[in-house]
Amino acid sequence: MKQYYRVADLIVEMDTFGRTLKQAEPYLIPEEKESDIRIFSVWDDLREIQPQLSDDDCEYLTTGASFYYQLANFDGLLLHSSAVIMDGKAYLFSAPCGTGKSTHTSLWIKAFGEDRVQLLNDDKPALRCIDGKWYAYGTPWSGKYDKNVNARAPLAGICVLRRGEVNKIEPYGGFSAVHALLEQTTRLKTPDYMEKMLELLDKLITAVPVWRMECNMELDAARLSHRVMSGESEK
Amino acid sequence: MKLKSGFVLREVAGSCVVVPTGAELDFNGMISLNETGKTIWNCLENDTDVDAVIAVILSEYDTDEATARTAVEGFIEKLRKHGFLEE
Numbered sequence: 001m002k003q004y005y006r007v008a009d010l011i012v013e014m015d016t017f018g019r020t021l022k023q024a025e026p027y028l029i030p031e032e033k034e035s036d037i038r039i040f041s042v043w044d045d046l047r048e049i050q051p052q053l054s055d056d057d058c059e060y061l062t063t064g065a066s067f068y069y070q071l072a073n074f075d076g077l078l079l080h081s082s083a084v085i086m087d088g089k090a091y092l093f094s095a096p097c098g099t100g101k102s103t104h105t106s107l108w109i110k111a112f113g114e115d116r117v118q119l120l121n122d123d124k125p126a127l128r129c130i131d132g133k134w135y136a137y138g139t140p141w142s143g144k145y146d147k148n149v150n151a152r153a154p155l156a157g158i159c160v161l162r163r164g165e166v167n168k169i170e171p172y173g174g175f176s177a178v179h180a181l182l183e184q185t186t187r188l189k190t191p192d193y194m195e196k197m198l199e200l201l202d203k204l205i206t207a208v209p210v211w212r213m214e215c216n217m218e219l220d221a222a223r224l225s226h227r228v229m230s231g232e233s234e235k
Numbered sequence: 236m237k238l239k240s241g242f243v244l245r246e247v248a249g250s251c252v253v254v255p256t257g258a259e260l261d262f263n264g265m266i267s268l269n270e271t272g273k274t275i276w277n278c279l280e281n282d283t284d285v286d287a288v289i290a291v292i293l294s295e296y297d298t299d300e301a302t303a304r305t306a307v308e309g310f311i312e313k314l315r316k317h318g319f320l321e322e
Contacts, residue, residue: 175250175267182254182265191243191256198245198252205248 004029008126008137009152010036010074012067018056020063024140026150037070039063064124064141068186072196076128077204079158080184083125083136084108085118085149089156090136091229092125094184099161102143104215107222122147127155127204134208157209157229164214167221169228172212177205180212236322237282238314244268244276255319262317271296275310279320285311 005012005027013035016024043058050058068078081094082101086108093101102122109117123143125136134155142148160172160180172180181201188194211229215221227233241257251273253266268276274295278288285307292303314320 173248175252178247178250178252179265179267189256189258191241194243194254194256195245198243198247198254202245202247 004032004035005140007037007067007139008071008074008076008128009130010071012037012039014039014041014063016041016059016063018059019146020056020060020140023060023142023146023148027140036074037067039066039070042066060141064139065186067139067141068124068126069188069193071126071128072186072193072200074128075130075200075203076126077197077200078124078186079127079181080124081158082122083120083138085120085136085151085153086112086116086226086230088153089230090120090125090153091156091226092127092136092158093161093225094158094181095161096183099163100215100217101161103217104161104221104225107217107219108226111219111222112226118149118151119147120149120151120153129200129203129207132207134204155208157211158204159211159213159225159229162212162214163216165216167213167215167218167224169211169213169215169225172210173205177210177212181205181210236279236284236311236320238276238279239319239321242319244273260319262319271306272310275307279311279314 002015005024006029007027011032042062043055046058046062071077079092079094081092082105083090083092084105093104095101105119120136121138121142124141126139128135135152136155137152138148138150178201213225239259241255241260243254243256245252251268255262275288278291288307289303292307
């Protein structure tokens with residue numbers, strides 16, 4: 001059945017099933033006349049290419065891909081990262097799979113408590129630029145464990161993580177920062193889309209502080225990234 | 236010779252970045268160009284040859300022909316290796 005959702009302040013029309021239907025439930029809204037994004041289910045196409053995946057996983061992956069692809073039409077993009085909200089601001093930790101994004105944000109929750117830190121989206125937060133300001137959003141597509149909240153917060157910083165013995169954080173810029181972020185977003189083979197992606201990345205990196213951090217799995221890692229990214233160390 | 240079609244070039248946060256797109260370009264990375272690289276790249280967007288590119292470099296930069304030739308030939312060789320050029 002076709003239903004309407006509000007995701008990243010956009011009206012989304014989707015007819016889905018299984019895990020996707022369940023994870024999207026908190027985003028349900030009453031029927032609307034028009035929608036910004038229409039998601040057509042193509043899970044069976046993916047299933048043909050990747051027969052090892054379940055119908056449910058195919059649905060989840062293709063609906064997510066369709067959403068994030070269309071997000072570009074609304075000055076938005078996906079950044080593969082674990083995102084938290086703390087004191088009303090969003091902080092994103094990005095890295096290739098297996099680096100420990102979720103571990104780092106779970107350290108934030110441990111260090112500062114669940115009433116101060118909320119896990120916004122553990123894998124695929126949506127980012128949007130609205131009137132020159134960047135916001136991070138929870139979405140129904142948030143990785144294996146469905147960890148997301150239907151909320152938004154102004155984006156205060158993005159940190160690219162790498163594992164290390166000693167905790168160290170520094171501003172990140174130039175080509176390697178652009179490269180690191182482009183690797184963690186949606187990439188398509190069409191020139192128009194990539195043109196738009198680069199335009200959005202340019203806006204994002206210009207407006208939002210980007211950091212690079214080497215971190216271990218101690219609570220001190222969370223304390224350090226929070227102190228630097230929130231600007232507390234300057235006070 | 237000229238660049239194949241499908242490259243997207245853009246200034247991103249102060250860096251000149253090129254991303255290959257389209258089915259023809261089998262390259263997943265992205266390219267960073269410095270000032271000289273960008274000048275050579277722009278020349279190669281239209282059909283040209285090595286000597287014509289060197290002439291552009293000599294007119295825009297304070298350098299001698301031998302240095303310009305080494306830079307241009309080296310750069311073009313890299314592009315050729317990745318299969319970015321139509322000969």
